[in-house]
Amino acid sequence: MQSSSSSGGQIIIPSQSPAAIPIVAPSEVSSKDSSKPIAKPVPKASTSAKRPCRNVIIHGFCKFAGKGCEFNHDGDKASPQTSPENKHKPQALSPKSKASPLISSVSADSVNAPVFVPKSTLVSAPTTLSENETASESEEDVEYQSLESPAETTSVHPHGYSQFNVPNNVMGDMSLMQPTAAMDPYYYMNSAYPRQPLQYHMYAPLLPHISNLHPHQKTLQSFFIPENLREQLFKRNEATIVSTPAREVGLPLEVHVYHSLCLLEDKPGSFFGHSSWVYKATSRVDGKSYALLRIEGFRLVNELAMKAVESWRQIKHCSVVSIREAFTTRAFGDSSLIFVYDYHPCAMTLFDAHFSPQAHTAMMAQRQAIGSNTMLVPETTLWSYITQITSALKVIHTAGLALRTLEPSKILMTGKNRLRLNCSSIFDVLQYDGGQNLARYQQEDLLSFGKLVVALACNSLQSYHNLPSSFEYISRFYSPELKNVVLYLLSKPLPTKNIDEVVTLIAPGLLHEVNCSQYYTDTLESELSRELENGRLVRLMSKLGFVNERPEFDDDPRWAETGDRYLIKLFRDYVFHQVNNNGVPVVDMAHVLTCLNKLDAGVDEKIMLVSRDEQSCLVVSYKEVKNCISSAFNDLSSTRK
Numbered sequence: 001m002q003s004s005s006s007s008g009g010q011i012i013i014p015s016q017s018p019a020a021i022p023i024v025a026p027s028e029v030s031s032k033d034s035s036k037p038i039a040k041p042v043p044k045a046s047t048s049a050k051r052p053c054r055n056v057i058i059h060g061f062c063k064f065a066g067k068g069c070e071f072n073h074d075g076d077k078a079s080p081q082t083s084p085e086n087k088h089k090p091q092a093l094s095p096k097s098k099a100s101p102l103i104s105s106v107s108a109d110s111v112n113a114p115v116f117v118p119k120s121t122l123v124s125a126p127t128t129l130s131e132n133e134t135a136s137e138s139e140e141d142v143e144y145q146s147l148e149s150p151a152e153t154t155s156v157h158p159h160g161y162s163q164f165n166v167p168n169n170v171m172g173d174m175s176l177m178q179p180t181a182a183m184d185p186y187y188y189m190n191s192a193y194p195r196q197p198l199q200y201h202m203y204a205p206l207l208p209h210i211s212n213l214h215p216h217q218k219t220l221q222s223f224f225i226p227e228n229l230r231e232q233l234f235k236r237n238e239a240t241i242v243s244t245p246a247r248e249v250g251l252p253l254e255v256h257v258y259h260s261l262c263l264l265e266d267k268p269g270s271f272f273g274h275s276s277w278v279y280k281a282t283s284r285v286d287g288k289s290y291a292l293l294r295i296e297g298f299r300l301v302n303e304l305a306m307k308a309v310e311s312w313r314q315i316k317h318c319s320v321v322s323i324r325e326a327f328t329t330r331a332f333g334d335s336s337l338i339f340v341y342d343y344h345p346c347a348m349t350l351f352d353a354h355f356s357p358q359a360h361t362a363m364m365a366q367r368q369a370i371g372s373n374t375m376l377v378p379e380t381t382l383w384s385y386i387t388q389i390t391s392a393l394k395v396i397h398t399a400g401l402a403l404r405t406l407e408p409s410k411i412l413m414t415g416k417n418r419l420r421l422n423c424s425s426i427f428d429v430l431q432y433d434g435g436q437n438l439a440r441y442q443q444e445d446l447l448s449f450g451k452l453v454v455a456l457a458c459n460s461l462q463s464y465h466n467l468p469s470s471f472e473y474i475s476r477f478y479s480p481e482l483k484n485v486v487l488y489l490l491s492k493p494l495p496t497k498n499i500d501e502v503v504t505l506i507a508p509g510l511l512h513e514v515n516c517s518q519y520y521t522d523t524l525e526s527e528l529s530r531e532l533e534n535g536r537l538v539r540l541m542s543k544l545g546f547v548n549e550r551p552e553f554d555d556d557p558r559w560a561e562t563g564d565r566y567l568i569k570l571f572r573d574y575v576f577h578q579v580n581n582n583g584v585p586v587v588d589m590a591h592v593l594t595c596l597n598k599l600d601a602g603v604d605e606k607i608m609l610v611s612r613d614e615q616s617c618l619v620v621s622y623k624e625v626k627n628c629i630s631s632a633f634n635d636l637s638s639t640r641k
Ligand SMILES: Nc1ncnc2c1ncn2[C@@H]1O[C@H](COP(=O)(O)OP(=O)(O)OP(=O)(O)O)[C@@H](O)[C@H]1O
Pocket: 264, 265, 267, 268, 269, 270, 271, 276, 277, 278, 291, 321, 341, 342, 343, 344, 345, 346, 347, 348, 349, 409, 410, 412, 422, 423
């Protein structure tokens, strides 16, 4: 090609040397070729001669001094402390420290230096825990720390850093990486990377025109977990790991042992005139997620009140949200009371599910779809709710406690018709009375229970205020047994009125509920067993992946292509790379699953494996292939260090 230019434009011929950066052979190879001049790293040598040798800095001496090491070994003269270029750099370790490895690498000047607090911390983070803790020490109020681990709160550094000595020059290099009070130690955990949405619908649902299959035929979906269950589980996992950068949304980095706080609802709730907030947080102790319910601006005056929490901690029931601990904190910049509960991802309140505008819209749509005039909650659903709440109240009352928060916004729905009583022990702490009014509170629980059932049955929170018409409605649409339960719950408080009587009354619904939950357990178990099968296949495919196409093993670049591994390669082709007569790839999942299942079972059935050039073929059984894979995988795993 020639270069040419004209007035209209210029064509530039690329130079003969390629634009790409050549891959240079390692230096030892090039040095062998004495005919080629070796480029000397002149600039590097000149600068490195001034730089103190790191061996001297770290170990106190350099065994290559005078034997080719080009860095500066003159510790005294080129001391980084006196060197003008290092005047403003962190101080390097003196070679004298070699005398005792135990002597701190920090110079005497540094030891006496005042603590450095970045200005940004003071300005932008007024609510860091360290400051709050300092503030709390000066307060006269009772600061009740965790019931579970009181020592832990005070013994740890506010940001959980451990201290260790690092030579100052190394610290200088790492200074940007050092956690400072202004830095969120959970930043990378919480928000650094954009999260990819999970694939809820990896397999499209079954279409109606292909559902008429023969008994021996199976659809792809039948191999995997049902879509709705998969989506539900994915969403829960997603909700558990979702997080917000705490500092950016104005939340403290840590509260007691909990970090990565994430607000669950953007509007506050209310308890006795105190605003309440609910956060999801991760425990530094066990790494699990918890729901932190914070009562804002609450000053605990009687430490005994926290004893109620201890009693509630003993309540273990599948329909009660378990409480873990309670403590006070100033981490939010006020005096807050925190109750820590088990976290149930994607939970919604019973209020949201039945009484919110969205719930009403959904119910209206459903009503239109089935052509009904009423907005009924099915009786089976009501029995299910009644059974779960009765069962929970039975345990609570028997333990000498009262719930006191039996209302729609304090009951969580954690699955279809699955209820859990929430916010236990809060009123016992907020209105501490030493348990004097227990009987009254238990009667109130039963009354609240009755009101709740009326509200659910009539689909209105106001229905309790017009009981005659509410009962008429219930008599019209629900069974007499259900009405009897409601009548009993709303009857006048009496010493003989108790939760045991309710258990007797709900017996008919109880049996149905037990049956339903047994059926559901069976369904879930069968889904689990199916996933178990899929898990086996993934393990098998992983083994194949470890072996196939491995570039080198045991210094042998041909390892993956020879011996038993050749057979594995051909088997992989047989399973995944078949083509039809026209050379079109056969993408048949059923074939893949069948082959892998037979392989896993190690059956004696024989298959014919054909080489890629079609010049040779091997007849082998699945059993033999399985043995080959096992032995190749064992070879690989036996060399693990
Ligand atoms: N233990 C928990 N696990 C998971 N989510 C929870 C938990 N406790 C509460 N939540 C969530 O936090 C939200 C707020 O809970 P809260 O108890 O404050 O109810 P609320 O609807 O705000 O009631 P109110 O406004 O009457 O106080 C709920 O909607 C629920 O989704």
